[in-house]
Amino acid sequence: MFDLRGTRVLIAGGSSGIGLSTAELLVTCGADVVINGRDPAKLDQVKERLGPQASTCAFDAGNAEERRRALAGIGAFDHLVVALSGGKGAGPIAGLAPADLRSGFDGKFWVHFSLAQESLGCLDRTGSITFVTAISARAANPGTAGLAAINAAIEGMVRPLAVELRPRRVNAVSPGVIDTPWWNRMQPDQKQAAFAKFAAATPAGRVGRPEDIAQSIVFLIGNSFMTGCVLECDGGLRLVGQSL
8 A cells, every 4th residue: 555664653542443453554554553552451462463563552642641651652753643532422412411522522632632732742744643533523413413523623623733733744534434342332233223224324335444444544644745634434424414
């Protein structure tokens, strides 16, 4: 896909799902990857799976002190991928608790913002930042106003940061419904029914796989002429809409 030998990529949220698939693809392209997660045991398994091109750093990206200490220990890198997902903020507005929405912002927007800001001292001046948002920011699905606000706030940073931080590049990938552990909060039968519903509504005829998004992320890293872009990778779901 791209020859990324000699580059070093920090993946925040790289121990499962989209982040892990991105790490796997980057390794095949020759990059060295530093994978962040909170669970040291899971990170050890990932390192063993990916081999010598992978290293790990266990820290809670939402904890300011842990984040700063970890970044100082990681040192210089060429690209940052922020693949951390939020946990709260979904539901019809009539019943959406403000505290849950604030928690959703804390768990996703503020972590993305803080990692980008605090990584500048480590990030190569010709490197890149890639955020992973969600198609809720670009669709009109009932019950997703809170999620739309969180992800749109991240996407809103992309264009001004691409100009402000140049020649560093800043982009985002906006995934649709992707089969990742994020959905495991549902009972298996509920998850299967939800995926069948989304697949039927999606023009591509299926829900996404983590590797679909990984390919988009690696494209944005490897193509040095891409900046200020939010790349939609949702199988066309934004075109038709679908409520949760």
